[in-house]
Amino acid sequence: MRRTDRLFELIQILRDGRLHRGKDLAERLEISLRTLYRDMDTLIASGIPVEGERGLGYMMTAPITLPPLNLTLTELEALHLGLAVVTKAADPELQRAAKTLSDKVDAVLPEDRAAPATGWGFAVYPFAEAARGFVHMAPLRAAIRSRRKVDITYAAPDEPETRRRVRPLQMEYWGRVWTLTSWCELRNDFRVFRVDRIRTLDVSFETFEEEPGKTLGDYLAQMD
Template identity: 45%
Template sequence: MSRAQRLLDLIQVLRRHRRAVSGTVLAEEIGVSLRTLYRDIETLRAQGAPIEGEAGVGYVLRPGFMLPPLMFSEEEIEALVLGSRWVSERADGPLGKAARNVLAKIGAVLPEDLKASVEASGLLIGPGEPIAAGDAELASIRQAIRSERKMQIAYADEHGNATDRIIWPIALAFYDRVRVVVAWCELRNGYRHFRTDRIMAFEVTARYPRRRVALFKEWRTIRNIPEQ
């Protein structure tokens, strides 16, 4: 186990305990000697971790602390790298650029032994279908979702028949070949899914009357989708 991983594990163990926990218990959970534990606690304190307590009394981590260089395990880094690479290849231009920036920021703050995991990750994204909607359209849809705005759309079904709809967009799903807007449809008075390649025109309008988080939770319940 790398030293950075050991310090991360110590932070995670301290987070699980709401009251002071003895050094002996911490050392046993981490799998290190008591002397190493005391040294690791001093290292974390020197880096700004608000760990209160002392030997013989116990230690507690004040809530709300995040230590950026030690936030991720090696597997968590691989998950971030894989996800960011997928987004950079399969999402719209602005979102892809943001994903590449995320990787750069992660690499900038990680310790050297973990930084190599980002640079040398063997998890790759294979070639896929080009996105169905243009960058500007997807970026505008994402903005409408974030700002909880209605969209007035001209939508064509699989037969090419067009209808005018007013929808409340709450999510954007990225599949390999299509992108789908999850929304409340005023015309159908219910939740519907709209492929972005069938939205022929749209305009972002006024705020919709309910909070997106409530609509999203309601949609998940109706669809029987477990929380992630």
């Protein structure tokens, strides 16, 4: 498993707000305890709201959002798409401007969420990697609003691509990386997909109604 994938998996595990021992996390990810400690140091240095220390355990202390800016998901999408484009530009001045804009976003976070010099979440995932998923953002938003099922081809780490039909429920932002929370009809369970790992996406004409056990509320209750 690539390091960026491990970091994403760690965030998914820690988002339940519970205390997790380093040993248990390392066994779950099938890595050494030393590697786990390095990964946790990276998450903490990147501004992810995680507290803990070696020998005791780790836990996430706050949801990963940008509440003081009052940005909508669409506005966040536009912001990061723009930064992704600018950081690939040949003009060094524009590249510096993208960096200072990232710093300004960090500066307006609440005091207990202030990012270190490495930037809030920006040290974890490169823009080029996250930008691959932007093409799917608009159709996913539309499918969530209209409650239409979508067919995706998904490339999970170290696994062959799978074709799935899912009920899209919610998109979330994790510091450059966007995820889709959904009900997966292939697995008959909730699944969270990294949007940048969706290779193809087709919005079907089939709609879905809320069913007990398959709603966003059920998923959030399960996480609690």
